[in-house]
Amino acid sequence: MEKRIMELISDNKVVEIRNELLEMNIVDIAQVLEEVDKHQLVRLFRILPKDIAAGVFSYVPVELQQHIIESITDSETKSIVDELFLDDAVDFIDEMPANIVKKVLKNTDENMRTIINQLLNYPEDSAGSIMTIEYVDLKKEMTVRDAIAHIKKTGVDKETINTCYVIDKNRKLEGVVSIRRLILSSEEKLISDIMNEDFIFIYTTADQEQVAMLFKKYDLLTMPVVDAECRLVGIITVDDIVDIIEQENTEDIQKMAALQPSEEEYLKTGVFTLAKHRVVWLLVLMLSATFTGHIIKRFGDVLQSVVLLAAFIPMLMDTGGNAGSQSSTLIIRGLALGEVSMKDASKVLWKEFRVSIIVGLALAIVNFLRIFYLEKVDFLITFTVCFTLFCTVVIAKLVGGILPIGAKYLKLDPAIMASPLITTIVDALALMIYFTMAAWLIGL
Amino acid sequence: MEKRIMELISDNKVVEIRNELLEMNIVDIAQVLEEVDKHQLVRLFRILPKDIAAGVFSYVPVELQQHIIESITDSETKSIVDELFLDDAVDFIDEMPANIVKKVLKNTDENMRTIINQLLNYPEDSAGSIMTIEYVDLKKEMTVRDAIAHIKKTGVDKETINTCYVIDKNRKLEGVVSIRRLILSSEEKLISDIMNEDFIFIYTTADQEQVAMLFKKYDLLTMPVVDAECRLVGIITVDDIVDIIEQENTEDIQKMAALQPSEEEYLKTGVFTLAKHRVVWLLVLMLSATFTGHIIKRFGDVLQSVVLLAAFIPMLMDTGGNAGSQSSTLIIRGLALGEVSMKDASKVLWKEFRVSIIVGLALAIVNFLRIFYLEKVDFLITFTVCFTLFCTVVIAKLVGGILPIGAKYLKLDPAIMASPLITTIVDALALMIYFTMAAWLIGL
Missing domain, CATH: 1.10.357.20 (SLC41 divalent cation transporters, integral membrane domain)
Structure with missing residues (x-):
């Protein structure tokens, strides 16, 4: 597969390349982009539809992300950043030099800019710094039917809808309800009747190592993150935890061999x-x-x-x-x-x-x-x-x-x-x- | 919380203990059981409702699992094993001495016994040995409405319904569709129109390390497992992968320190x-x-x-x-x-x-x-x-x-x-x- 696409690239067959890329998983597309030269990289990136481009962008190494942003126009930047999941956007901005950050923030709307700045302010390796704010929130007065309608209306932009969070009018977290429970319950039931009030949560300031411990202990897929007043501010998903576990292991192994730990490859x-x-x-x-x-x-x-x-x-x-x-x-x-x-x-x-x-x-x-x-x-x-x-x-x-x-x-x-x-x-x-x-x- | 329940246990307040336990997460209940003496352990285990008891059972250490099975009646054993997720049941049977295995298998129906024996036959640390066979399967001719009705009818026993698998009449895997996609699609759409045909899968014989690699690379939550003829035989969920990653890391660290690797604590x-x-x-x-x-x-x-x-x-x-x-x-x-x-x-x-x-x-x-x-x-x-x-x-x-x-x-x-x-x-x-x-x- 990868060999074939490399041939198409060297033959410059744009339509075939695009079709081939669209058949591939975004992680694999990112890998192809890593292997071509920097000029080809930007050309290939540009022929991707913008939703796929954003996905691919989040899997490309930092230095190539920088190169892409430097090479594309402001409006292209805007369309990529709009499509990125917020936690990926924050991760990427965190690694970029000032001029790139400026270009990116200039091309996001004010609302998003405020949120990104807020997320950037959490201490490194804290729960706040690894969470995303794209989750589904429900009210306990809703029926299951209302809730599903609400998810249908708002779910497209959310990173995961597998667990939904029930909050009161002050955004205080009152319970969680899995999509499985929602689907398996009758439509007239109230959310307050099916939600789980004994849920595991974490504060924004907790260390990511502690977060990983809880994920492992309770076999979680997602975990809500709350502020000091127990208001829901974000969620952490297990795919990020897998990376954190590997990173913590690498750090430990390096320390054990008398190396100063480093996250770089x-x-x-x-x-x-x-x-x-x-x-x-x-x-x-x-x-x-x-x-x-x-x-x-x-x-x-x-x-x-x-x-x-x-x-x-x-x-x-x-x-x-x-x-x-x-x-x-x-x-x-x-x-x-x-x-x-x-x-x-x-x-x-x-x-x-x-x-x-x-x-x-x-x-x-x-x-x-x-x-x-x-x-x-x-x-x-x-x-x-x-x-x-x-x-x-x-x-x-x-x-x-x-x-x-x-x-x-x-x-x-x-x-x-x-x-x-x-x-x-x-x-x-x-x-x-x-x-x-x-x-x-x-x-x- | 834990201190309070220990007090209740020593005061022998059965009703209060039960209420207190029902408020707790099954992982925490398992921890309480680990800390009481063996006689109390069985008593506490017996006052749990059977669905919770099964969940708690899968989190209790092997030697206590053995003690519980030895102490309870055949019919109690049956009700626990019936409620266990199949992969947990297989994990547990795999660790037990012959007399316990006999007691457990005697108390499962023939159908389940056949499946358990099949799963026990996969080589250790292969994808087949860590998968579960409880998943939702759909047909591509179904509409979204049919599919959701099917899930409602069959979903209660499945370990996860977050991803559903589309198979043909020979059980050959044709595509996957997330519950998110199902909910966000209009009810008249056909599964064949919304399913993803470019999915990551693995063969039963693959090593668990390779499975973990794919989970990390593609940020997966579940992965379908197929046999040599590409027929769907099970799924692997990310919570098991987290454990495998830690286990592989432990093994590597032990080998690096000139130790023969061991999974025991x-x-x-x-x-x-x-x-x-x-x-x-x-x-x-x-x-x-x-x-x-x-x-x-x-x-x-x-x-x-x-x-x-x-x-x-x-x-x-x-x-x-x-x-x-x-x-x-x-x-x-x-x-x-x-x-x-x-x-x-x-x-x-x-x-x-x-x-x-x-x-x-x-x-x-x-x-x-x-x-x-x-x-x-x-x-x-x-x-x-x-x-x-x-x-x-x-x-x-x-x-x-x-x-x-x-x-x-x-x-x-x-x-x-x-x-x-x-x-x-x-x-x-x-x-x-x-x-x-x-x-x-x-x-x-």
Whole structure:
């Protein structure tokens, strides 16, 4: 399909291109536009009917949106912006430079301009900033017949009519009623009789992460957003929540790898930006690793007399780091999904302690067999290595289990207590045990 | 709310409890049931009306579901299972031991039993295994009026009526029509005139990850599932997709931390299971780290003459590991979200190369200042450390960038190419450079 349309484009067959595009899903059209050159892009965009053009526009990357708006006339801009869903319009305006914003706002009517400005004012990542104000509102005195007539009259512009919202004369939210309920009820019934008054709602100021939590917990498709006086001001739909969940996951994963989180796609991010997001944490961790270096330096004479001890440093460090990050990862994820909470700290410690005993013993035994029998290393050294390994695993798992909970307690993001930081801490502890024990055994 | 109901429960006020529960969302009722003891649990469950009881049942954890079924009569079991949505019923049966499955299947009518058995036969994590067969089907010869009458007659049992599916006499899927479109169209219109024939669908055998990808890409609320002959067999709804997305993310995060992925919640997983999920990868990585140990052993004489060299091993290893896992994490996530693909390999390498030069230089310079000026270490050793650091960062970032893509190419999961494996590889390379260079400089 995509190949064929590319051929038509290079052959410049305008009518065929248009017919082909109209057969396609708007998401796929947007993908075609991404792949042609910028000149073709604007030409293709112009041959689309304006309702489809608006849909396609909301799926095109920011830089192409900017290019399109720069290339088209004021009246074309107006017709696109008029057709956009308001939340898509706000998302797009939020990303644009000032001159584009000016061009767009100039070409919207005053009413819409006021609303857009209002929506732009909600704090980033708040419920207010991700909601749309296009929803169906009903009154509880309406009959089902009235309600359906009202939907028929006003529903075309609404993002979803699957759930309708019942408000009083002050716009205070009184109930919700699904389209399913409306259709399945007899036409004479009153909305007040069929509406659900025990609904889940959220305030405009709530964080989007909290919104996503509620969507997941209650399996919602839409959620009403109210202001401090419980007046309905907008709704959030599940398709935006899916994006937010992925975005929050990406952020967590990046933090866990000692990266400054970024919403930009990798391939579209500049080299300097990428470097900037990485270098700070690397510096911090590099400088803290020098602490571990000092431990080794302090035990220089021990190492001098048994240089073989150095050969086991990588194994001890890596295993400690891995053992710790396994635990911290499970706890960080459990906290993020709400499966583990701060009050579980002692349960986590007790569980990690028992797990670490099993895992530590298994690793130490395998290691003993390998070093003592296969590599024929001296018993005392073998014992030192294996004992340190066991202690390291136990400490690593306890540290890995408790630090994320501690971070949460200190209102830090638990995700920063992942592999890199745990590794640095566990390394230092492991080497301290290792050399102390070696010094003691050699001194005997 | 929850506190109050707990008080009522301990005071044994049955009527008040029931009224209080009926005011609550089924998800919250399920949470209350989780918190009372097992005896109370069954009592509370029994005072719920059966439609609500079924809803609550689907939100209760597996072990409590089992306890409930074991405690209630056959006829109660039947009334619960009858009210369950089919996909929830199948999910629940899938988790139960044989005696419970028998009790449940005995108490379902033959028709439903056949369907449940069919659904249980789809491979795990396939589209067929997560779909429900409760959907509204229409014929294209129907008018909008006929269609709405049909929905009114049959819609009560359907999981969602927001999208209806148009099938021919062989059940071949011909189009979809949203309830919104139905309501907004005039009653005389034919379904064939308003249905959308360019719809997204999936085969029963497709993997759930692919299903989730399509939901995200096209912002879908429901998706039809067809068999090899394109006959409609079920639908998937977005609320299940949200759970799958979280589950896939959890799996990726666990793999990235060298854990065998598991769907069980941390606090509910036994100590031995946890240990089993961790020990295999730890063993593999521990044994590969001994390779790094051999490098150090080989350069024993170099180390013997300049024991100070050992003090920088932790810093070099940690920084290399962190630098590599930053890159691999970005690429693994990019691959998972479809933002990076195999054909981008050279772009990734070129980008990582430039980023690594910047980051490597920055780290090397800071390190030089610290070691040479602050710690007053000999110039040759300082130079060796900083040069190795620079090379390590460059290599780490190239390895971290390319290995996940290589894994994808070999049809392995890119997530295994995360921090732990990268660290092990980069450690060996870093120490090789470090000692080779040190040996050469000292030999001069």
